[in-house]
Amino acid sequence: MADTHSDLIPVVDYARASADKAKDEHTVKDQQKANESTAKRLGCRIVARFADNDKSAMKEGVIRDDFEEMLRVLRAGRLKDGTPVMGCIVVADDRLIRKTGDYERFVDALTYEDGRVYADKRGFKDLYAEDVETMGLMGAVISRMEIKKMRRRARQWNRARALEGLPKKGHRPFGWQEDRITLDPVESELLRKAVQRVLAGGSVNSIVRDWQKAGVLTPRGNPWKNQTLRLTLRNARLCGWRTINGELVTDDDGDPIVGTWEPVITPSQWQALQAIFDARKGKQITYNGEAVGPIRTDPREHTYLLTSILRCGRILPDGSMCGGKLRAGFEKDRGRHRYFCHTKGSGGCGGLARRGDLVDEFISEAVLAKLEERVQEARPDIGPWPKEKELSDKIEQLKELKSRFAQRRISNSLFFDEVERLEPEIAKLRADRQRHALKAEARTDVTDIRRRWYSEIDEDRLDISQKRTYIREALHAVIVHPAGQGRGNKFDPNLLEPVWRED
Numbered sequence: 001m002a003d004t005h006s007d008l009i010p011v012v013d014y015a016r017a018s019a020d021k022a023k024d025e026h027t028v029k030d031q032q033k034a035n036e037s038t039a040k041r042l043g044c045r046i047v048a049r050f051a052d053n054d055k056s057a058m059k060e061g062v063i064r065d066d067f068e069e070m071l072r073v074l075r076a077g078r079l080k081d082g083t084p085v086m087g088c089i090v091v092a093d094d095r096l097i098r099k100t101g102d103y104e105r106f107v108d109a110l111t112y113e114d115g116r117v118y119a120d121k122r123g124f125k126d127l128y129a130e131d132v133e134t135m136g137l138m139g140a141v142i143s144r145m146e147i148k149k150m151r152r153r154a155r156q157w158n159r160a161r162a163l164e165g166l167p168k169k170g171h172r173p174f175g176w177q178e179d180r181i182t183l184d185p186v187e188s189e190l191l192r193k194a195v196q197r198v199l200a201g202g203s204v205n206s207i208v209r210d211w212q213k214a215g216v217l218t219p220r221g222n223p224w225k226n227q228t229l230r231l232t233l234r235n236a237r238l239c240g241w242r243t244i245n246g247e248l249v250t251d252d253d254g255d256p257i258v259g260t261w262e263p264v265i266t267p268s269q270w271q272a273l274q275a276i277f278d279a280r281k282g283k284q285i286t287y288n289g290e291a292v293g294p295i296r297t298d299p300r301e302h303t304y305l306l307t308s309i310l311r312c313g314r315i316l317p318d319g320s321m322c323g324g325k326l327r328a329g330f331e332k333d334r335g336r337h338r339y340f341c342h343t344k345g346s347g348g349c350g351g352l353a354r355r356g357d358l359v360d361e362f363i364s365e366a367v368l369a370k371l372e373e374r375v376q377e378a379r380p381d382i383g384p385w386p387k388e389k390e391l392s393d394k395i396e397q398l399k400e401l402k403s404r405f406a407q408r409r410i411s412n413s414l415f416f417d418e419v420e421r422l423e424p425e426i427a428k429l430r431a432d433r434q435r436h437a438l439k440a441e442a443r444t445d446v447t448d449i450r451r452r453w454y455s456e457i458d459e460d461r462l463d464i465s466q467k468r469t470y471i472r473e474a475l476h477a478v479i480v481h482p483a484g485q486g487r488g489n490k491f492d493p494n495l496l497e498p499v500w501r502e503d
């Protein structure tokens, strides 16, 4: 039966006369003849021809760029007059290459759509398969060359992006959304809390345990480990600074490059965090970052909850408020502590004192109530996850697919096509569900803080420095107003005036 046009695959061919005359088939005409017979043998029909001539181009100083034109045709899948083009024939791979990058661009254009063919005089080659063996020796050499170059380019590009303060490419960092700029509300909150806990003397290990319990996963979907979290907290990205390979990127003046993404914490918080980590390596770090001998590990830095948070509100004879930071002292005879304004010689007025246990209790309640109020405002009711049905449908589809495959009722290629489509969709939905669950969980977080605030179990209970962190986060100070005449010693909470931090 004679071939009809409709049976044949419409292709273009490409020929290039190499400047190297020693090679066989160095003229365009020779190559086109060879391509003609390849096409015939493989059931193809050449619908257009493209050819470049290196030698003449050099002579004339003009590049007649059929190669570029062919790339446009291949990408479009048709000639200018609308004739479909389904592939390309050359004598050999090396005809496609005049400068680095040509081969990759060719593959890119040809495989722009499915079902295209490529052949040299030895036969068809699958350019959709990415393994170099199918690309022939030349392809292998070229792609190795290209991969090296691409890596170098990627490095330079990363460096350039870093200098512009743009985020690194790659996996989404925990705490940010896919755009790597916008904070993820749930994850960034977890990070912020983790930072506070470490700053308040908490261990990375205890945070990791809590996160594991809560089912928090890394962006790659793995459970957190101490090392992973430590690296995350060590990363200057947290405070908006840019790093490459763990080194801060700085400008000519040595100042850190500030990124375009939203920071989770401030640079000073991040530096304080690093100082803690450094100190835990066994060195003590001074406020300006100097390491000075072994670290002092006295956990009772603050014995009382509100030392130096309370301020004296007594009005002095000149009409101004004292404002002195209240100290705390233990009253042995009464078995409890009290807060008092220091003597005049030490910067106070010496004229105000209050029962410690009652002040602590009242301020604790006020701070917890404030935290609860903020959570209510920030997170209105979160309903059930709305995509439950979608997820279970997709999981069902995948199951069905697998069972059909096991019974050999569908082809390999269809199976893997479908699996490749379904699996990422399912993974995405699962991640979405997890985030939703975390959002709902954030609501219960404050309940947990309240419980741990008053817990009877030592290990569970927040220690003084952790509580102080929450208090300091919620308010600037508490002004303690003096009891008026005739009030006696009766504790009056109205005389305590928290100065809340505005969000």
Ligand SMILES: [Zn+2]
Pocket (backbone or CB within 6 Å): 312, 313, 314, 322, 323, 324, 341, 342, 348, 349, 350, 351, 352
């Ligand atoms: Zn005072």
